[in-house]
Amino acid sequence: MKSIIQIETADKKYIGKDEEVLALTNINLNFELGKFYVIIGHSGSGKSTLLNIIAFIERLTSGNYYFNDKNVEDLTKDELTKIRMENIGYIFQNFNLDPNLTAIENVMLPMLINRQIKKSERKEKAKKLLELVNMQHRVKHFPKALSGGEQQRVSIARALANNPNIIIADEPTGNLDKKNEKVILEILKDLSNQGKCVIVATHSSEIEKYADNLIQLEEGKVVKNEYTR
Amino acid sequence: MNIQDNFFLVKKHFLNVNNIITMIVLILINIIIFSSLTVIAFYFSFKSNYQNDVLNRTLIVYNENNSDNKIINNINNVELVENVKYLNDIYRDAKLFDTKTLKGEIILHTLIDKNDVSIVYGRNIEKSGEVICPQNFYPHYFYANDEAQNTKIYKSLYVNGSDYIGKSFKVNSKNSDYDNQDFEFKIVGTYKPLYSSSTINTCYLSKKDYDLISAKNLGEITSTLVDGTTEVETVEWKDLFVRVNNYNNVENVKKDIELLGYKVSYAQSYDNDMVNIILYIPIFIVLIVIIISFCLLYNFIKKKVKKRYNYYGLLTAIGFKNKDIKKMEISENSVMYIFSFLLSFIIYFVIYHILINGLFAEIIFSNYIIKIPGAFILLVMILYLSLIIIETNLCIDRTLQKDIRISLGEN
Numbered sequence: 039m040k041s042i043i044q045i046e047t048a049d050k051k052y053i054g055k056d057e058e059v060l061a062l063t064n065i066n067l068n069f070e071l072g073k074f075y076v077i078i079g080h081s082g083s084g085k086s087t088l089l090n091i092i093a094f095i096e097r098l099t100s101g102n103y104y105f106n107d108k109n110v111e112d113l114t115k116d117e118l119t120k121i122r123m124e125n126i127g128y129i130f131q132n133f134n135l136d137p138n139l140t141a142i143e144n145v146m147l148p149m150l151i152n153r154q155i156k157k158s159e160r161k162e163k164a165k166k167l168l169e170l171v172n173m174q175h176r177v178k179h180f181p182k183a184l185s186g187g188e189q190q191r192v193s194i195a196r197a198l199a200n201n202p203n204i205i206i207a208d209e210p211t212g213n214l215d216k217k218n219e220k221v222i223l224e225i226l227k228d229l230s231n232q233g234k235c236v237i238v239a240t241h242s243s244e245i246e247k248y249a250d251n252l253i254q255l256e257e258g259k260v261v262k263n264e265y266t267r
Numbered sequence: 268m269n270i271q272d273n274f275f276l277v278k279k280h281f282l283n284v285n286n287i288i289t290m291i292v293l294i295l296i297n298i299i300i301f302s303s304l305t306v307i308a309f310y311f312s313f314k315s316n317y318q319n320d321v322l323n324r325t326l327i328v329y330n331e332n333n334s335d336n337k338i339i340n341n342i343n344n345v346e347l348v349e350n351v352k353y354l355n356d357i358y359r360d361a362k363l364f365d366t367k368t369l370k371g372e373i374i375l376h377t378l379i380d381k382n383d384v385s386i387v388y389g390r391n392i393e394k395s396g397e398v399i400c401p402q403n404f405y406p407h408y409f410y411a412n413d414e415a416q417n418t419k420i421y422k423s424l425y426v427n428g429s430d431y432i433g434k435s436f437k438v439n440s441k442n443s444d445y446d447n448q449d450f451e452f453k454i455v456g457t458y459k460p461l462y463s464s465s466t467i468n469t470c471y472l473s474k475k476d477y478d479l480i481s482a483k484n485l486g487e488i489t490s491t492l493v494d495g496t497t498e499v500e501t502v503e504w505k506d507l508f509v510r511v512n513n514y515n516n517v518e519n520v521k522k523d524i525e526l527l528g529y530k531v532s533y534a535q536s537y538d539n540d541m542v543n544i545i546l547y548i549p550i551f552i553v554l555i556v557i558i559i560s561f562c563l564l565y566n567f568i569k570k571k572v573k574k575r576y577n578y579y580g581l582l583t584a585i586g587f588k589n590k591d592i593k594k595m596e597i598s599e600n601s602v603m604y605i606f607s608f609l610l611s612f613i614i615y616f617v618i619y620h621i622l623i624n625g626l627f628a629e630i631i632f633s634n635y636i637i638k639i640p641g642a643f644i645l646l647v648m649i650l651y652l653s654l655i656i657i658e659t660n661l662c663i664d665r666t667l668q669k670d671i672r673i674s675l676g677e678n
């Protein structure tokens with residue numbers, strides 16, 4: 039199958055005040071739709087950096103990144119923002135919900151900047167997404183009134199708002215207990231089964247079991263990249 | 268993001284302690300600025316009215332030797348010379364204007380020069396027995412340098428002067444030659460006052476008619492000083508008054524007459540230093556308050572942007588452009604300012620009306636009108652809105668330049 043994301047000989051350097059940090063070195067990775075990728079590695083090994091690069095939040099220092107065969111380096115910031123909005127759903131460790139919005143309004147938030155979704159369809163669509171993550175009973179609740187697991191489910195629904203084909207999750211279960219972790223991973227697994235490319239960064243060994251493809255980072259280098267099934 | 272969705276988010280984020288405190292501060296600041304601007308505007312209207320006021324280019328000449336006024340008349344820049352008695356007001360009851368609640372009373376004043384008034388309806392006086400009255404006419408007792416009396420003015424008792432054109436009223440003479448005889452006066456026109464010494468119940472008559480009904484001998488000239496005190500001088504009718512053609516020439520003419528050996532005084536004078544304080548203090552206040560509030564606003568916006576740092580990271584990660592984020596924050600801050608602007612304007616408006624109808628009522632009904640300086644106030648609003656747009660832009664630009672990872676709340 040064709041890769042939607044191709045990263046070749048990629049480096050990412052951070053230039054600080056008095057030192058350079060080589061966060062990623064010589065990365066060669068491909069990502070396909072319909073697969074569940076798990077990136078593991080110690081803290082500081084470069085997992086978040088890699089995810090941010092995949093989501094165009096940060097740019098490579100050298101090397102190539104092709105998204106859908108387009109060279110990301112050739113695109114402007116606004117073009118990338120648009121591609122991100124249409125193609126990528128981002129899930130955070132600390133959920134990052136807007137405390138002033140209800141669950142359903144949080145899910146609708148990314149739709150506000152998507153011209154493809156009609157205003158009249160937003161609510162219905164958001165409701166369906168909340169159903170998908172089993173949160174239909176908490177539609178009008180504010181984040182404060184939700185448990186961590188519930189908040190993360192809302193945040194998954196939000197990541198799906200603009201129907202992206204790539205889901206990026208940076209330690210999505212880092213703040214959750216075992217039971218909730220399982221629920222979240224099942225949902226993400228389902229999404230990959232439905233044809234989405236799911237990329238999860240973690241240092242939890244629990245998640246490795248779900249991986250179609252396990253990538254291990256160490257000090258910014260890929261030390262393992264293997265199909266697990 | 269379209270406008271509706273933009274304001275949906277603004278609405279959701281609007282109610283927070285930060286915004287409310289800022290709004291309260293802005294309301295206070297706005298009221299201070301509006302009030303100061305009102306005083307500044309009043310200063311300019313006062314100044315220009317003052318210089319146009321004929322009484323302020325009128326000099327009293329003490330003519331003890333009863334000499335001829337031709338010499339004075341020939342001095343440069345002297346417009347006219349008349350007997351001082353014509354500066355007097357005559358207070359008389361006028362039955363024509365009696366109402367259930369108040370007696371009719373008018374002030375009769377000599378029309379020195381036809382150009383001292385502008386005619387609104389009808390025509391100017393041409394012969395004896397004719398008068399002109401104010402178009403906006405309050406033919407009752409209201410205020411006559413008489414501290415003890417009540418100065419209340421009943422708005423409902425105002426009449427249209429033009430409704431009385433053609434009508435006549437009788438006035439009792441105090442001239443001993445006519446021994447309490449009544450004289451009839453016909454209203455032939457209405458006028459708009461061109462200078463402050465005419466009041467809302469002053470009707471003008473000719474010199475001849477003045478002589479018919481006024482007392483023959485001594486009179487008094489009462490001058491009101493700016494600090495509110497009045498000075499009463501007894502003047503013999505042989506004294507003269509001199510009207511100078513321009514306010515700026517008054518000093519020179521005064522000197523010229525004094526050189527002829529006369530004692531000269533001003534018909535009306537005011538304390539220049541005190542009047543200038545009316546200008547300088549509010550300008551000072553406005554400047555200080557504007558500078559302080561600009562800094563306050565900047566800090567407020569900076570603080571809020573800092574607080575929302577994580578949120579901007581999230582919005583960026585889900586596909587909001589910087590432009591969208593800026594639009595959202597600029598709208599929120601503008602809405603906040605407009606809210607406080609409207610609220611402060613309402614409060615200011617209420618205070619203004621309370622003061623105008625109470626404390627300042629006396630000033631208002633002469634030509635020295637205290638107006639709401641609408642254009643200035645609008646200008647202030649535009650200034651603040653531009654400032655908010657610039658400051659918000661600046662703060663967000665600075666913030667979004669920083670590392671987005673921190674803003675995403677990573678550990």
Ligand SMILES: Nc1ncnc2c1ncn2[C@@H]1O[C@H](COP(=O)(O)OP(=O)(O)O)[C@@H](O)[C@H]1O
Pocket residue numbers: 052053054059060061079080081082083084085086087088670672
């Ligand atoms: N903005 C930055 N400036 C300098 N160094 C950074 C910056 N962001 C990340 N790093 C460094 O890059 C390395 C990789 O970080 P990160 O991708 O966050 O690792 P992980 O997510 O695996 O914990 C770390 O050494 C980190 O300190």
Ligand SMILES: [Mg+2]
Pocket residue numbers: 085086087208677678
């Ligand atoms: Mg990380």
